[in-house]
Amino acid sequence: MANNTEVKSLLDAGVHFGHLTRKWDPNMAPYIYMERNGIHIINLYKTAAKLEEAKNALRKIAASGRKVLFVATKKQAKDIVAEHAGNANMPYITERWPGGMLTNFVTIRKAVKKMAMVDRMKKDGRYETLSKKERLQVDRMRAKLEKNLGSISDMTRMPAALFIVDTVREHIAVKEAMKLGIPIFAMADTNSNPREIDFVIPSNDDASKSIDIIVKAATDAIIEGHQERKSSKNDDEQSSKDKAEKKAKKTAESKDEEE
Structure with a gap:
């Protein structure tokens, strides 16, 4: 059941305001509670419940070591998503969505590799052997790729899920x-089609405060998933170490008995 404190936080952030x-x-x-002054009002108890579902699923994805690609190209969402997704060490698209980003992932990866090639050229000195005009062309290409694809440079395989602001x-x-x-995880405003979304989070996807509170909740869950994964790895390593020590002790005891 939704926590009243959480619902109040959502209310204060204006998450309940839908479209005309x-x-x-x-x-x-x-997911709509009522209509007021020609605007639909979202039921925040349902938002809180759906947000909790999404957080649990995102936590599991992160704990498994997979990536969630965040997508938000609208002006009021760009910086918020870049900050929170960056904090959670997740890839994000905040400029134009490159057509074929998923369906033609191999081509996108080739473009990312071009960026890496330019960086290597600068390190090994090959960049300095180019003419001034060639260097200018290379720098322009690198800057364009960085702007559109820089945040996904570490995404070597398809994401496990997408988190979208404004479907x-x-x-x-x-x-x-x-x-x-x-x-697909998504903030779904009253003009969205929830049937296209696997994890619907009914919410105002236009106001920066609303975007911030929802995206932060999602990335916090991802960070928790990372911590669970790290803790699990440490436990496994400790268990392996204990087993090795136990085995070594048994071997030593057997040798002592034989002597």
């Missing part, structure tokens, strides 16, 4: 994920 009633998607009806705006990302069967 004429812009709604009827599929969002189960209407990021409809291409939604379609690609659906085509490949990649789970």
